[in-house]
Amino acid sequence: MIRAAYRGLLWLHPAEFEERFAEEMLWLFDLKRPHEMGAALLLDCFVSLCKQWLACPPVRIFVIGLLVNYMLALCSVICAWMYPPKP
DSSP: OHHHHHHHHHHTSOHHHHHHHHHHHHHHHHHSOHHHHHHHHHHHHHHHHHHHHHTSHHHHHHHHHHHHHHHHHHHHHHHHHHSOOOO
16 A cells, blocks of 8 residues: 555656656665555655656746745735734
């Protein structure tokens, strides 16, 4: 079951990464004892997934835009809280 989840995370990687490294990563997973290292390997694969998608320029631009929007919204809320409208 852990191997299936690991394979699913590998499948979510960008195609170029999956074609180049998926077989080797699965081979390394099979060398480890899944009951001992399963959670650590799944976490490592998830971190790799995040890194690979953030390295993709369109996704990076989207994430930066999203963070800027959240920061502007937070600034608006803080300003509204600090300077409430007068009745």
